[in-house]
Every structure is written in structure tokens, then in C-alpha cells.
């Protein structure tokens with residue numbers, strides 16, 4: 347293959363790959379669709395039954411398009427011709443049926459009809475949704491051709507009034523693309539001045555630089571007339587030479603005259619024609635195909651720099667997207683385990699930063715100790731518990747039938763026990779409050795672990811394992827603080843009791859104290875003694891509860907949040923590990939697409955490099 351052939355082939359392959367990837371032009375304005383649009387294609391334009399589909403067929407050298415009178419082509423057909431090595435078998439492939447190779451071209455025609463009907467129904471309606479067809483053959487030139495519904499002037503039975511306008515707009519969307527080469531088909535048996543094809547081409551391409559004029563049905567001209575004025579550019583001047591064509595007539599089609607015969611007949615027609623004999627070498631569908639291919643070459647040549655830069659831009663975009671999406675997951679269990687552990691470590695690191703500073707949140711634990719706990723302690727209802735009224739009640743109950751003599755020891759114990767019991771509440775509340783802070787930090791840290799984003803399942807597993815661990819730490823914390831409280835009530839400080847009688851004596855008039863043993867003041871004193879003891883305990887707990895909480899919960903969370911999890915996953919088999927690494931399917935799909943595109947564009951860049959160097 348010459349370099350040029352391979353270059354056009356490359357463009358074809360890029361376009362095809364773009365279509366496969368759904369990057370077919372239009373729609374969202376990304377680099378991929380702009381690449382499609384940067385690559386030239388050839389669209390066939392003309393009035394209904396002017397012979398568009400027939401011209402395409404003869405360029406391809408195969409019968410595969412539905413043809414006939416009336417509106418036959420009702421959806422755009424994007425036809426990519428791929429030249430294959432000599433001797434290889436010809437086949438066709440539809441984008442909507444990628445796995446099926448058509449070697450029988452009459453089935454291709456049927457599929458085009460069926461696929462058209464699938465969208466439009468068996469009506470005379472049209473649809474702008476293109477059908478994509480690729481033909482692989484040693485007998486074609488590399489080209490992308492687009493067959494379009496023919497321009498009409500009036501709506502016929504079964505068509506909406508808007509059809510004339512609809513068809514024209516659809517055709518325009520194709521031919522208005524800056525890289526579209528227009529194959530303007532006019533039948534020779536009509537006056538060129540009435541040609542819809544020329545009319546539209548002149549509007550879209552005023553300089554005529556992109557337009558190829560094709561004159562069909564030369565054989566159907568009135569006897570005694572010829573099309574030399576047109577073919578020699580005297581009737582209507584185009585930048586490029588006119589090409590005359592003789593396609594098969596409807597009768598030929600009905601008789602299944604094959605393409606080889608048809609081409610031979612066409613060659614003979616020109617060679618023996620008294621009118622066109624001198625132009626024979628520049629007429630006919632084979633010549634047209636070569637002309638187009640050659641033109642395409644020069645267009646592509648000129649576009650190489652912009653195509654290259656577009657490809658480079660796409661590669662940059664894709665690479666940065668790939669970075670964002672992360673590398674694909676390893677397949678072997680060892681590597682998977684490593685990946686999982688790496689992510690756990692990353693998460694753990696972030697979690698620690700939250701606790702130790704660097705990231706916010708750890709300060710809320712300090713808040714629990716500094717505000718919440720002291721406030722809760724202050725709010726304990728000791729006033730009520732140690733009111734003279736309650737003290738009298740508790741002391742009397744403890745005394746039983748025998749009132750106490752000097753100090754009501756049993757009464758004191760009960761009062762203290764009762765008061766200390768109140769500390770359980772704030773103690774447990776501190777444990778819970780810190781637990782919830784830790785839980786929140788786990789949640790936050792998971793969200794902030796970039797690496798984990800892709801793996802919702804692993805996220806959930808790490809969260810569950812962390813919550814489970816935190817729950818265990820909470821249980822431990824709760825037991826420990828309750829124990830601290832219990833310890834305070836199980837043994838009352840001796841010093842305190844030693845001081846008691848003295849305080850009673852110091853407390854004022856000793857005589858009064860004996861006489862008013864059961865008076866209000868006596869109980870008030872007892873209450874205030876207990877209260878000062880409880881105050882002492884409260885001060886102690888204010889210090890020891892945070893210590894216990896940090897020891898049991900915060901420190902453990904920092905050191906061994908995922909320890910259990912590590913042990914668990916260490917035991918997992920490859921299959922279970924890959925389940926953990928099961929990514930969001932949308933993401934996987936996106937990465938796959940990205941990788942495919944990247945591969946394609948890189949191959950394209952290499953090929954373009956080699957072709958442009960080989961010049």
C-alpha cells in the first residue's frame with residue numbers, strides 16, 4: 347500500500363473507531379467528536395431518484411444499497427470503505443450488528459431496509475439517525491461516503507408537509523461540516539439549471555472548492571442531445587471537473603445485471619460514444635472513485651497538522667481523565683491484597699490526621715472533655731439529693747429503729763452511694779459522645795480517601811469494620827468509666843471520715859449540736875459534708891473519665907482501628923478480594939472506553955507520524 351492509501355485508511359479507521367465508541371460527530375462538543383469532524387468525508391447530495399445510491403454502489407463496486415423510484419433512502423447511511431489486502435474476502439459490517447460479518451451483499455441491502463424500517467416504520471417518513479456500515483474489500487478505495495435521502499419538492503401521500511424542509515435540513519447538517527466533500531448528483535436527462543444538488547452545493551460551498559459535479563443517466567438523454575456543455579464546464583462552472591456516469595437502469599437492476607458487467611458496460615459506453623469518446627478516460631464511476639480518493643488525500647495531507655494537534659489534545663485529555671479514574675485493578679490476588687491494604691493505609695492515615703490535627707474534627711473530642719463533661723457534671727441534681735429533707739429521709743432510713751449517736755455512718759454511705767450513682771450518666775455520655783465523633787471522622791476520612799472513591803464495596807467494608815471496632819472500643823470505654831465511678835463509691839477516702847467529727851465540733855456550738863441532733867441544721871451539715879466529698883470525687887472524675895475514654899477509645903482507634911479487618915482480609919481468597927475491589931460499573935466502563943480511545947489515538951498518532959515522515 348502506498349503511504350497515502352494507508353493514511354486515508356487510517357483516517358477511516360479513526361472515524362470508524364470513533365463511531366464505535368459513540369464519538370460520532372455532533373452532540374457534545376468534545377475533542378472526540380471534533381476529531382470525527384476534522385476528518386473528511388464525502389456526502390452524496392441530489393434530488394430524489396437522481397442516482398445517488400447507484401453512484402455510491404458503483405464507487406464501491408458492489409450491489410448493496412436499496413435503490414428504485416420514490417423515496418428509498420430514508421435514513422443517512424454512513425458508509426466506510428476499508429481497502430484490504432488483495433485476495434482477502436469482501437465483507438460488510440454494521441455498527442448496530444458488530445458481531446455479524448455479511449459476505450452476501452444482498453443481505454446487506456435487506457438489513458439496510460430493515461434497519462431503516464426499525465426507526466421509521468414501513469412508511470415514507472425519514473429519520474436523521476444514521477446507519478453505519480463498513481465494507482472491507484480489496485476492490486475499494488479507502489473512503490467514507492454518506493448516502494442521504496434525496497431532496498424533494500413536494501410531500502407525497504403518507505408524508506408530512508414538513509418533509510421537504512426536513513430532508514433539506516438533514517442534508518445540510520451533513521454537507522455544512524467544513525470537511526465534507528459534496529458529491530452533487532444531477533441527472534443528465536434534466537436541465538442542469540433545475541438541479542437541486544447544484545443549488546444546495548452552491549449555497550453551502552460558494553467557491554465550489556469542495557464540490558464534485560456528477561452527471562448521471564447520460565444514457566437516458568433524449569436522442570440527439572448530449573451533455574458536453576455540462577461535462578466540459580460550459581453550463582455550470584465548478585472548480586473541479588465534472589464526471590459523467592452511466593449507472594444500471596431499473597431494468598438492469600431487475601435483471602440482476604451484476605456490477606462487473608455494469609462497469610464494463612459503462613466503460614464501453616464511454617469508449618464507443620461518439621459524443622464522449624474524447625473524454626472516456628475522465629468519465630465513469632471507477633474514475634470518479636479514484637478522483638475522490640486522490641482529492642481526499644490532498645485534503646488529509648493539508649489537515650495532518652491540525653489532525654495531529656487534535657489527536658494530541660485528545661490524548662492529553664484522555665490521559666488526565668485516566669489519572670483521575672485511577673489505574674485498572676490488578677488481577678492476581680497478591681496484587682489485589684496489596685492494593686486493598688494500600689487503600690486501607692491511606693484511609694487510616696487520613697483518619698489519624700483528623701485525630702491528631704492537620705485535618706479538623708479531633709478538636710471535637712477535646713470539646714467533649716472540656717465542655718460537655720464538666721457541664722453535665724455541674725448539672726447533676728446533687729442539690730435535691732442532698733437537701734436537708736432528703737438527707738433526713740436517707741439518714742433516718744439508714745438508722746433504722748436505732749438513731750445514730752455521733753455521726754450517721756450508714757447514712758453518709760448511703761447518701762454518698764446515691765450521689766455517686768449520678769456520675770454514671772455523664773461518664774457514659776462522654777463515652778458515647780466521643781464514639782460518635784470517631785464514627786463521624788471515619789465517615790469523613792472514607793470520603794476524603796481519593797483512592798477509595800472508585801470502590802464503593804471496599805468503602806462500605808472499611809466503614810463497617812471501623813464501626814465494628816469503634817463499637818468494641820465504646821464497650822470497653824463504657825466499662826472502664828463505670829468502673830471508675832464504682833471505684834469511687836466502693837471505698838471512701840479515710841481522710842474525709844477522719845475530718846468529719848472535727849468538723850462537726852468545729853461546726854459551731856457543740857452544745858447546740860448535741861441538743862439539735864435531729865434538727866434541720868444537723869442534716870444540712872451532713873448534706874454539705876457529703877456535698878464537699880462528692881465535689882471532690884467530681885473533680886477527680888473530670889480528670890479520670892477523659893483519661894479512660896482516650897485510653898480505651900481514641901488511642902485504640904488510632905492504633906488498631908482496622909486490625910481485625912486486616913486479619914479478615916488476610917484470609918480471603920482471590921475471588922473474595924476481587925469482590926471487594928468491584929468498582930462502580932459506570933466508572934469501569936468509562937475507564938475501559940477511555941483506555942480504548944487512548945490506545946486508538948496513540949496508534950493514530952504513531953501512524954500519522956510515520957506517514958508524514960515517509961513523505
Ligand code: GDP
Pocket residue numbers: 392393394395396397398399400401412413414415418419496562563564565566591592593594595596597599
Ligand atoms: P437515488 O434516489 O438518488 O438514490 O437514486 P437511485 O440510485 O435509487 O436510482 C433511481 C433509479 O434511477 C433507479 O431505478 C436506477 O436504476 C435509475 N438510474 C440511476 N442512475 C441511472 C443511469 O445512469 N442510467 C439509467 N438508465 N438508470 C439510472
Ligand code: MG
Pocket residue numbers: 398399400412413418419494496
Ligand atoms: Mg437513494
